[in-house]
Amino acid sequence: MTINNLRLDGCAPTPLAFYLKAIGILRLVSEQADPSVRGWWNGDRFHLATSLNTTTLEHFLLRDYEPTPFLSSWNRGSGFFIENDPGLKPLESATAKRFNAFNRGIRNSQSLLKGLKDADGAVRAIKEETKDSSISPAERKRIRDSYEYQQRLKEAEKRFKHEKSDLLPLLRKGVRGQIREWMDAAMVLDAEGIPKYPSLLGTGGSDGRFDFTNNAMKRLAEIFDLESDEGNPKLSATQWVRGSLWGQASLCSLGGKPAGQYLPGTAGGANNSNGPEADSAINPWDFVLLLEGAVAFTSHATKKMGAANASKTASPFSLNSCAAAYASASSSDEGSRGEQWMPLWANPTTYQELKQMLSEGRAQLNAKQVQEPLDMARAVARLGTARGITSFQRYGYIERNGQSNLAVPIGRFAVKRQQSVHVVCLDDLDAWLMRLRREARNPSSSARLIQAERNLLDALFRATESPELPHLWQKILLCLGQIEAIMRTGSGFSAQPIPKLRPEWASACNDGSAEFRLALCFALQAKGFRNSGQPIDAVRRHWLPLDKWQSRFATSGGVGSVRLESRPDVVMDGRRGADDAIALIERRLVEASQESIRQLPLRSAPRISAQMTDLSQLISGDIDLDRVIALSTPLMALCHTAWAEQYVAIESPKEEVTWPDDAWLAIRLCTLPWPIHLRGSELHIGTDPALVRRLAVGDSVSALEIALRRLHAAGVRCSVRGGSVPPDSARLWGAALAFPINQATAQKFLYRLNPSKE
DSSP states (O other): OOOEEEEETTOOSSSHHHHHHHHHHHHHHHHHTOTTOEEEEETTEEEEEESOOHHHHHHIIIIIOOOOOOOOTTSGGGSTTSTTOTTHHHHHTOOSGGGHHHHHHHHHHHHHTHHHHHHHHHHHHHHHTTOOTTSOHHHHHHHHHOHHHHHHHHHHHHHHHHHHHHHHHHHHHHOOTHHHHHHHHHOEEOTTSOEEOOGGGBTTTEETTEEHHHHHHHHHHHHBOTTSSSOOBOTTHHHHHHHHHHOOOOSOOEETOOOTTSOGGGSOEETSSSSSEEOOEEOHHHHHHHHHHHTTOOOEEEOOTTOTTOOEEEOTTEEOOOOOSSTTOOGGGOOTTOEEEEEEEOSOBOHHHHHHHHHTOOOEETTEEOOSHHHHHHHHHHHOOSSOEEEEEEEEEEEETTTEEEEEEEEEEEOOSSOOSSGGGGGGGHHHHHHHHHHHTSTTOOHHHHHHHHHHHHHHHHHHHSTTOHHHHHHHHHHHHHHHHHHHTTSSGGGOSOOOBOTHHHHHHOOSOHHHHHHHHHHHOEEEEOTTSOEEEEGGGGTSOBOTTSSSBOEESOTTOOEEOOOTTOOOOSSOHHHHHHHHHHHHHHHHHHTTOOSOOOBOOTTOOOOHHHHHHHHTTOSOHHHHHHHHHHHTTBOHHHHHHSOOOOOOOSOOOOOOOHHHHHHHHTSOSSOEEETTEEEOOOOOHHHHHHHHTTOHHHHHHHHHHHHHHTTOOOSOOOOOOOHHHHHHHHHHTTSOOOHHHHHHHHHHHOGGGO
16 A cells, blocks of 8 residues: 655644644544544644545545534524524535534434523513514513513523523533534533633634634535535635645635634734735635644543632643743733643654544643643753654734734744753742742732743743753843842832752853853852851842841831831842942941951852952953843852752863953952961951942052052062052952952962962
């Protein structure tokens, strides 16, 4: 048997109609023509491996295809509640064999609907009494207000509600076969008998007044001659099927026919053509086949063990909505319909295998079931998939074009073949992101916080998709720092500061740049460190007003008037890096003087300190100091104890060492937190706060004179006698003092200035 590889150019991952159409073709060929058929995605096109060729595939759809009975008899727009409905009636009376399933389904549904239709007819008949044009308005009002009329209407409506409440359980018991498959895709009943509707098919097979099934019946009537005994295709059906399968241009698309949420580009409306308004256009085969594909997405009702009223609809890869990681994202997009990730696979797959994959269409992150798009992205990035999925096409069910609900493609997420070791870092933010989201969705939240939260989500999505790129992780840090800067102003601080971060963040963010190395050593410095690596008075309190446990904001005020405490030690504002660095040094020197300490109490964390080449670039102006400080503020949340236990190597590239200016070396030796260890002795050099104040105002000459006097008093004979730099450079010299060095670097500085000490 010859197996043909058919490339269906009319089937693509976007829009949703073309994706579902591909699933529908695979399903129909498998169930009605070639059970061994396999389908897969190659690039943006769907392929079939089948015994059919192009001609026999077209012939199958035109001559042998038996439509699935799409019957949403519970909807008013389905046609069952209208006498001689133009969609339902022709199929009900069709005699061709290919429509037998439709005939049986319609008759079965009508028998189950008899009680409801009678009750609906009674209500309509009573209401018609007041619509008689032959009586006066006053008489109509008298009838409506009469006790007898109101009682009859009340009883009729009560009967209708009773029949309607019993309808869905009755339908689930009374229908079988393909109708049941359609019903399972369109709606589910929870344990209390309340219907739940998967977003893929709107609200039970309709979207507002637009009923998918009734329109599918009309499209079938446009494709086939329903009055013939064979159900032959009409004249335009061949051209339509070629356009739908192979993407051939068709001049016979039907105008004025709605396409629902599945084809946003052809839905018509304002600004959809060269003119102010455009009419909708559709290939009837596209609409019929997309509903055939939607049948594969069976939904179920789930309930968490022990949870009251926690029943939910479980539809394949359905998630809550998240307005992030796509260009048109807006907070108004986060509606109740959520979003859905449609899988794309590269391995030839039978329909039964696909059906099994969709029935297991869920993801798990750690011990929880995934419900948020970001968690889905993290689960995919960390674990990949075991079903050969190469990527997911993300769709959001969003209001666009007025109040129309459209399935909008909002990005593609690739599945990595290997697990990323960095994505686990995002576990640290799990609970905090939920609190931040709650604050950002608060109606009283500031626009800055809302935008910052959205920027963070965008950065998280991009880093999750490409976790091997350090600049994407640094973007997350910058967004985190921006959010904390907004919280400092009193907006959204109930979410609390960034929680403790694991040391692996440093590896994920390390791009080998001097900026990142300096930011890391700046963030991890403290007054001192215990043997466990726990810091003594870390620098984070100079960035945020924190409580004594350094994990929550310090607040004041009573219920309803809680606010952040105003503290004198919070001296960094995140605007200019040089200002923040100098403010940190000056504050530490003030606190040191209060304790009669004549040294700058800022020590580097274990195995991480500023390197000479990086400091040289910093004081020469080759380092973006604003970016360094912006990266350092979120890095202050790194867990020092875990850092000491699980050291993450941050090394500079192997290159020739560049020495900082000798005049600055002299100043740096006067701002150390400890004495310099020499052979058998210690060299104590005290710190004069006036030195830092001179640099802060741009006076490098006076600052150097103070430093030389301090060194001379300590017995250091410097080769430097004086020096001067511009005011901006002097301020850089002062800011560079905020980056801690270790003993070995301090000794090298000393030996360079005074070789006799070596």
